[in-house]
Amino acid sequence: MKNVFCDKCKKEIVWTGKEKDYSRCPYCGNYIIMHAKTRIKEIADSEIFYEWDEAVKRANPFGDKEYAEKLALSSSKYKLREAVVTGEIKINGIKTAIGVMDSRFMMASMGRVVGEKVTRLFERATKKKLPVIMFCCSGGARMQEGIYSLMQMAKTSAAVEAHNRQGNLYISVLTNPTMGGVTASFAMQADIVLAEKGAMIGFAGKRVIEQNTHVKLPEGFQTSAFQVEHGLIDAEVYREDLKEYLYKLLKMHSLAPQKKAKVKVSKPKMPVIKSKGEYVPEIIDGWEVIQKARSAQRPSSLDYIKGIFDDFIELHGDRSMGDDHAIVGGIATIGETTFTVVGIQKGKKDVKEAIYRNWGMPSPAGYRKALRLIRQADKFGRPIVCFVDTIGAACGIEAEEHGQGFAIANMLKNLSAVSSPVLSIFHGEGGSGGALALGFANEVWILENAVYSILSPEGFASIIWKDNEKATEAARVMKLTSTDLYRLKIVDRVYKEPVDLTTSNMGKLCTKLRDDIQEFALSNLCKDKKAIVDQRYKRFREY
Known part of the structure; x- marks a missing residue:
C-alpha cells in the first residue's frame, strides 16, 4: 500500500500493511481521497464493471504545449485517460449507470473530455432507461480550455434534464472536494443529492471568498454538514454505509410505481357507517378534543411513519436556503409499494426538541421542502x-420575509395538478392554511381525537369576540371535531383511537392505517393520471 498525505491534517500516512481500514487517516479520521476504480470496486457486485467511452480523444482546443504535456503526464502517472470514469455496474443485482470523478487527474477539473463523457453517460443511460449514480469531485473549471470548459456546464445540464424528462433516477454523491462548475451543473441537479461525510462542497473556494470579501470564514463552512443545515443536499452519508444506502434508494425506485390493471379493495373491518366503511364517534365536546389533540403524549408524524412503513429514508432541504425541522419527509415502502411521505413534526420530548421543530409550525423552507x-x-x-399535526404555519417576521403566503399558495397550486394520488391523515391539530397546505388530497382521513379548523380556538375567539379567553366556547362552535368534519364531508374517514392514545398502544391503529394506505395506493395507481387530478379537483370544487 503506497504512503499518502492526508489532505486535512497534512500528515504523511505510512501504511504497515496491518491496518484494517485504509479509507481513513489514522491521525485525524479524515477520509482518504478514493481513486475512481477503487470506488467502483467498493460498490459494484463482484467487481463487475463495463466501462463506457474509455477512448474519448483528448482535447487541447488552443494547442497549448504545456497543457498537452500535463495531460500526458497525468495519464501516464495515474493510468487514467481523463478525470472521469463512466460505465455500467450492478449494486446487489440492480443495474445502474455510474460515473466517478478522480481528483488525481488535474484536480478533476472539467474540460471538454470530462463534459463529453458525462454527457454520453446520461445519453446512454437515457436510451437504456437506467438510473445514474454520479460520484462528483472537482477543483472547478479546466482553465487551459478557456470558454470551452465553461460550455460543459450547459452541455452536461442538458443531458441531465433529458434523462430526467424520461422519468429516470439520478443520484449524485458529492465527495471531497466538489467545487466550481461541477457543483454549479450536474452535481447539484440530481433527484437525490448525497455527500460523503466531511466533504467540502461549494461554488467558490474558501480562499477565493476570503480574498474577495476580506471576511474570515467560520469553522465548518462548506462542509457536508453545512450543506445539510442550509437545505442544499438530502443527506450526508458515511463512506462505509454508501453501498447499502445507494442500494436501498435504487430498490425503492425499482418498486415504484406498482400499477395494476384491476385491484379488489377489501372493505375495512371496522364498524360500517354509510358508504365509507369507517368509524364515526359520538358527538364530543370540542374543547375536550382540543386538549387530546394537543397532548404531548400523542404519537408524532415520525411515530406514524415508523409504525406504518417497512422502510423509510428521510430526505432533507428545500435546495434554496434551509432544512425546516418542522417538516419531515422522504421515501418509504409498504411491501412492494413505494411512497413519498411528508409530515409536520412537533417536538414532543421536551422544550429543546419543541424549539428544534419550531413547535410544529412549518416555515416557507419547510413548505418548499x-x-x-x-x-x-x-x-x-x-x-x-x-x-x-400543526397549530398552523409559522407566522413570525422571518416567515413573512421569506414569503410564507407564497410558499403555501405555491403548495396548493402544485397539489392541484399532481398526477400521483395524494392522501392526507390528520392525527393531531390541523390549523388553518398551514394544515391545508398538506391537506389538499384525493382523500382526507382523521383520527377520532384529531381536529381540523380555520384557526386555533384562541385565534378564533380573539377575532370574533375580541377575547381569546373564550377559546373554550370557540372550540364548541367551530365544528372542528372528527364527528363534525365527517358530517360536513370535509374528511372521508374517521379512525377510532385506543383510550389515551400514545406510542405504547398505537400498534393496532398503525396496522389498520397500513392496510388502508396500501389499499388506497393500489386502487389509485391503476387509474389514469387525469382521473386522479380530476377527482381531487371535484372533491374540493364541492365546497
Missing part, C-alpha cells in the same frame, strides 16, 4: 401520504 418531495413523487408515479 415538502413541495420538492411531492414533485419528485409525481415524477416517479409514487403515491403521496401526508401526516398533519
